[in-house]
């Protein structure tokens with residue numbers, strides 16, 4: 001019998017607003033525990049929530065970039081449950097009336113993966129387990145968007161492509177940095193299997209809190225095989241919530257699947273309805289950045305190769321950095337080359353690119369190389385020194401003594417020096433010219449502090465050593 005998987009995803013993205021969703025506490029990661037708390041996010045009796053307008057704007061931005069309908073009226077509900085990471089005893093969320101509905105993502109195989117909804121809610125605190133369990137409420141009340149797909153995904157490769165595109169789209173709006181190692185993007189997976197071609201769905205298993213694309217892929221593959229084995233042995237799959245054990249590489253049963261009615265949802269009487277008028281939507285739409293497709297054609301038009309266009313356009317921050325550097329020195333190919341080869345070697349996605357090296361400094365190094373004030377090799381030396389010290393390239397070039405090129409006579413005298421030091425180089429050259437040329441280039445570069453062009457050195461050696 002042939003089986004197919006049916007997968008729907010719930011994706012949580014933490015918004016990077018200045019303050020939390022319903023109070024004025026700072027929204028910050030990694031600070032001293034319980035320093036960004038107040039009566040509202042600590043769930044003190046009588047404390048009232050006040051909605052953060054920016055969180056609504058951010059939700060609409062994501063909705064617009066995924067083609068969702070933005071609902072003119074939506075409201076908040078309380079999802080009641082007891083767990084120590086949420087002091088109020090309920091989570092403020094949206095169940096029956098989310099801000100966005102519909103929308104979706106086109107996959108390269110032509111299939112369209114639909115969103116059911118995008119809703120705004122609050123994050124819970126963080127439990128830190130050890131000899132005793134500690135609670136950090138800094139994250140409690142941080143705005144989260146929950147994006148729920150329809151059960152449209154059919155394979156691990158579709159899931160991976162979908163998640164990559166989604167991450168890229170969210171990052172483009174700038175409302176979430178999607179650093180999975182910080183939990184800014186988290187996934188729940190709903191998976192069932194059925195006979196290929198069947199129209200009914202099988203029993204659904206939910207896998208909670210997967211924190212990387214890799215783990216989503218592994219958990220889906222594992223769970224698919226587990227369910228196929230159960231069905232093929234003539235048994236039934238239990239509808240339940242399962243966790244993912246990273247070190248064993250398998251899922252494990254956590255609890256029976258809870259039902260919507262278990263949470264006793266009801267409208268939050270402390271918060272008014274959210275009203276978003278068509279004019280508001282239009283003014284939010286104007287905040288959306290240039291779409292990736294427009295960037296790709298703009299970069300192709302200035303002469304960049306397809307793969308280079310894609311690498312630069314793939315990340316909003318890289319694209320911005322490229323554009324600013326280009327304003328300081330207009331040579332698209334050179335600027336792209338330096339960013340992709342040198343700057344991105346240091347970039348891990350968590351720093352600001354200009355904090356590695358400012359666009360002005362990078363542009364000025366590229367200009368020095370182009371104008372012949374520096375050899376390419378010394379351009380790299382200067383680049384590394386600017387990255388390390390953040391000093392002005394003009395000052396550093398003098399300090400390092402690497403400006404300009406040496407006269408041809410200096411190269412010739414360095415080569416004769418080498419011939420005295422190692423008299424057998426000329427014989428070696430006849431046996432293995434390439435090896436000797438590389439060795440000699442290294443020697444001359446060292447003697448001239450890199451102020452010689454490799455091609456020139458090679459040219460002179462070829463004359464002298466014959």
Ligand SMILES: [Zn+2]
Pocket residue numbers: 020023024025036037038039040041042141
């Ligand atoms: Zn607070």
